[in-house]
Amino acid sequence: MLIRQGVTIHNPLTQSQTVVLESDQETQGMGWLLEVTCQPNTKPDIAEHRHLTWTETFEIMSGIAHYSLDGKQQMLKAGESFQVKPNQAHIHPWNAGDQPMVYRQRNLFDQANPAAVQDVLGVFATVADLARQGKVNAEGLPKNPLQLAATARTLGRYGGYDTRMPIAVQKVLSATLGRLAELLGYRGVYPA
Template sequence: MIRTGDVIHNSITGETIRFVETAADTDGERVTVDVLVEPNGFVASAHLHPYQTEVFEILEGSLTFKVDGAVIVAAAGESVTVDPKTAHQFWNASETTARFRCTVTPALQFEQLLETMFALANDGKTNKKGLPNPFRLAVIANHHFDDVRLPFPPAWVQKLGLIGGAPTGRLLGYKPTYTPDEVGEVAVV
């Protein structure tokens, strides 16, 4: 369980997150994190949050965003707001580390999703983009369908795919959460 002050790092995407406010601190109202993104670092994939707003306040350096198809380069002192159901992604195209504060409202299961994806990457259980194999991803995506989705195909098509993929992933032993201490895991390539 994530607590205020906890720090997690993703060795694949080059992101380090420090939790400033957690869902427990705010009664689920929001999560606030400070994020360092190394040069060439990135969020794992383009995505959208069906019910959450994200506000990115750039504190140091610059970050490139793609929000609803528009490319935005935001520098220190600027902010980018991403409304629910808006496709977005970010990356650090600069030669210096970027730092931003992100507030996600409402919190939902955002912390758990980050904790799971970062732990998988650090244990070598993702590809070079930071994504796990399709069956494990189906289990995670099905569990977090209210937190995050792909921008395309439409949500109903994604859910249809998860109807088959998630049960298969569970049969293979995958869970919607992951901690590095899990034992007896089956490797699926």
């Protein structure tokens, strides 16, 4: 499945809804633009992470948001924004209020890479589908260690890493357990 403008991804754990406003076609492979609606008093969709080669900008469209940048939790309201530079540890905005909160997320790569756009957005859609099937834990990560390894391997190809483990360790696990997972048929992105 190609992730195109208008595709909607629903996270059943947090009840967030992500709409793709721009994909690789609209950005010439330079990134994407998403609009995310977060329900009141919910946790973040994605744990603290970093990406080595791209910049993210988040703009709060409505409501009140918490976010974390370099380990410091902060709050924003509608009309405010923040930017995450390459290699900064961060957590995407989550709802700090009692009304739905909406933000826009613009990702901009250092060079055109349509495959990265498709794969990273495809991981988001795949993990949401795994959640619908009851195959993720309370943090929203795949329960099956081989599926988790395949997911991490896909994100690692484009410089996306979890902050709870050194990048060097993640690269070794990707090259070993991630490769084994792929040989056994696990994928970070499934066509459906």
